[in-house]
Amino acid sequence: MVSCRFFALGLALLLPAAPAVMAQSSSSSSSSTEAPAAKQSQQPELTPGELSVQARIRARREARRAQAIRDTYGNKYEIFLGGGYLRFQPGPKLQHVTLYSFDTALSRNFSNKLGVTVDGRGYYGTPFVGVNFTGITRPAISQYDVLVGPTYRFIANPKYSIAGRVMGGVAMGNFSGDTNGFGTANLGLFPDGTTYAINGSIIGETNITPNFSLRLAGDYLDTGFGSTMQNSFGFNYGFVYRFGKR
Secondary structure: OOHHHHHHHHHHHHHHHHHHHHHHHHHHHHHHHHHHHHHHHHHHOOOHHHHHHHHHHEEEEHHHHHHHHHHHHHHEEEEEEEEEEEEEEOOOOOOOEEEEEEEEEEEEOOOOOOOEEEEEEEEEEEEOOHHHOOOOOOOEEEEEEEEEEEEEEEEEEOEEEHHHHEEEEEEEEEEEOOOOOOOOOOOOOOEEEEEEEEEEEEEEEEEEEEEEEEEEEEEEEOOOOOOOOEEEEEEEEEEEEEEEEE
16 A cells, blocks of 8 residues: 555656656757758858859960960961981991981961971981991981971960871982992992982970970881882970961
């Protein structure tokens, strides 16, 4: 009987506290579900005015880049002055020799990417012809080329450019000038003469200023001395000056 009284008394004390406990649990659960939403609402959204400002900044940046390209490649003419290196076979049975060259060219540009180039170059070297009765083992030889053809820029950026070029023309070989009258046949050299020349280049340029750049080009030269084909590879280097706005 006494235990029933104590149970009734405890139940009477717990019932008033039950609503407070339930309210606290519901408030904690609602706060936990609302926290991610509150965090998301705190992320700032760009207003139309701010979006417009960013668009104007991008447009000005693109306009400056386009103007830099026009300033760099919007000239009618380019002059190239430099030198080069070529591995060349001076005779049908001789080993290849290193020829060093001067190179000068004038280009007429019709757009930022397309132009026509006239190129003049000279090559000089001393091939080894072996021990022979003449006593001449390293005669000096030379070759002069005049070439013309189109140049096309694949990449034209304000700071650099990459272009390809194909040219054709004539090559004039002087192989007997240092033979002391023994002639080229006794030394195994090609005979003097004029023949065709075909040239292909991949050209890279770094722009120092809009009118001045440094050039390095991989070079291929095919000639026909001695009724044979000389497939020669090398490179050219030098500087380019642009002038005459289109």
